[in-house]
Amino acid sequence: MTKRIGIDDTQLAEALLSAIEDHILPLTRKGVAAGNKIFGAAVLRKSDGSVVLAETNNExxxxxxxxxxxxxKRYHEKRAGGSDELPPPGELIFLTTHEPCTMCLSAITWAGFDNFFDFFTHEDSRDSFAIPHDLxxxxxxxxxxxxxxxxRNDYWNARSVADVISSADEDRQAELIARAEAIRAEYDRLSAAYQDSKAGSSIPLR
Incomplete structure (x- = not known):
């Protein structure tokens, strides 16, 4: 079942930033410490923007x-385990910290999600984080x-978090932009940690 997002762009921007700050980043800090890349994702309810599940890179x-x-993977494991807390894909917002690679674009499609929102672009991954493989x-x-x-295609519509922020109420934009800049600074720190440690990694495309 596919549903429209039931919150406006101000509420959506708040929800997307909170999902990164409170759910994805804590997992990514641990993931980077274990030698993984900085990319993470979460699914949120379209009805109210609450986070259902978050994960991070585990290469x-x-x-x-x-x-x-x-x-x-984790979403379907939990659904197969009988969890009644996980709505179907049509009721969820798919958030990615970085614009998805070709594999992940296909995975989002095959998994039945009709949207995704990305915080960083492919160019950011290449230029700011020294991970050029997507492009x-x-x-x-x-x-x-x-x-x-x-x-925008027959399967899903994609928007950047920056676009959502730019469509938020004007009196909230400065606050939302400041939070986005703080998130960028944290990813810069995590990226430096990953780059310092990746030389000995067994990940094929480091």
Whole structure:
């Protein structure tokens, strides 16, 4: 069942930032300490923006456990275990800290989510975090330049968190932007920690 998001962009921006601050980042700090990349994801209820589940990159266990695919794996494990706290994909917002790679774009599609929201772009991953693989795969495999895929299509609509913030109430934007900048600063710190430790990693695409 597919539902419309039931909160406005001010409430949505608040919910997305809180999901990163309170749910994804604590997991990612532990993940980076264990040698994983900085990417994470969460699913939130469309009805009120509350977080249902969050995860982070776990490539040290399996190289395909990116933040998004690891979240989808854990989501279905919990649903298969009989959890009645996990709504179907059509009732959920899919949040990614970084614009999804080609594998994760496909995973989101196959898993039945009709949306995703990203905080950082592919260009941020390449330029700010020294992880160029998303854009390189898009170019080498699919011959697509940055931004070459359709962010609105028959399967899902994608928006950036920055776009949501820009559509929030004007009297809240300064606060929301400040929170976003603090999140960026924390990811800069985590990125430096990952880059310092990745030389000895067994992850194929470091």
């Amino acid at each position: 040290t266990e399996n190289p395909i456990w990116h933040g998004e695919t690891h979240l989808i 390189k795969i898009l170019k080498e495999v699919f011959t697509l330049d940055p931004g070459g895929y359709q962010r």
